Amino acid sequence: MSMTFGPQPEENEYGEELGYSGDIVLNWEYWDCLCENYYIFPRSIPGCWRCGVQAEDRLCAREPDVQELRAATEDWEAYLAEQQLRYAQTLGKSEINRNI
Ligand SMILES: [Zn+2]
Numbered sequence: 001m002s003m004t005f006g007p008q009p010e011e012n013e014y015g016e017e018l019g020y021s022g023d024i025v026l027n028w029e030y031w032d033c034l035c036e037n038y039y040i041f042p043r044s045i046p047g048c049w050r051c052g053v054q055a056e057d058r059l060c061a062r063e064p065d066v067q068e069l070r071a072a073t074e075d076w077e078a079y080l081a082e083q084q085l086r087y088a089q090t091l092g093k094s095e096i097n098r099n100i
Helices: 063-072 076-097
Strands: 018-021 024-027 030-032 040-042
Touching: 024 063, 040 063, 040 076
Parallel strands: none
Antiparallel strands: 018 024, 030 040
């Protein structure tokens, strides 16, 4: 392992903006919710379709968590699109539930 003392990278290999909190590397493009099997969402999705946590109430995801999920996900773009769709569907359901 090489030891570098230069400035830390401002973005990862995908061009996503990174931040630092002590030794923790953060990815500003994503946030994580409170689901037991944690879920990572891009900033474009405002809430989790499972636990209902809102992005505005969360900080950003940790870069290692984002990369772990990305590595475990066959088609990252399809995964993101599915999360967006499920969130939209959940919004529709909650509108209906209010009238019950
Ligand atoms: Zn959740």
